[in-house]
Amino acid sequence: MNPIIYDIVALAIGYLLGSIPFGLLLTRVAGTTDLRAIGSGNIGATNVLRTGRKDLAAATLLLDALKGAAAALIGASLSPEGGMIAGLAAFIGHIAPVWLQFKGGKGVATFLGVLFGLSWPAALIFCAVWLSAAALWRYSSLGALTASATAPLVLFMLGHRAEAFVVAAMAAIVFYRHRENIARLRAGTETRIGQKA
Secondary structure, three states, X not given: OOHHHHHHHHHHHHHHHHOOOHHHHHHHHHOOOOHHHOOOOOOOHHHHHOOOOHHHHHHHHHHHHHHHXXXXXXXXXXXXOHHHHHHHHHHHHHHOOHHHOOOOOOOHHHHHHHHHHHOHHHHHHHHHHHHHHHHHHOOHHHHHHHHXXXXXXXXXXXXXXXXXXXXXXXXXXXXXXXXXXXXXXXXXXXXOOOOOO
């Protein structure tokens, strides 16, 4: 079989996995408010937390990360570049799921999952940077942005150069998706961790 077919399969599997809206599904099963009608309108864990259900938010974070990791690992089993292709596709699927008119989440949890699938040491460093930055500055968004910016550099230093370029593209998208948070950070109006919105 033509090797490009495996890459196409990896792309399709990655996107379909990434586009599963776990936050929306979990909150619907639990009978909470429609995520798209509250807060940012996103389907990620941060918006799930605004329903008051920390358990659902944690489950959403875990599942959104797992779908990214699963996509990267499945893709890697199909072709040498399949992990990167499927991982990127899963990330895009989460941000722009076809089932929800391409309106998804900001992608940080899925970003982390893809990192685990590509290089678990880089993913652990991502977690450490994310948590440390969030604890230091008390801004969840700033923690996520700092960790996302660091990830490509870590991959490059670990010798994963091709993966570093793919993750750099993902990081750029994360920054774009957080453009409103960045504007609030610059204006000093971003909500701190533990502060009521």
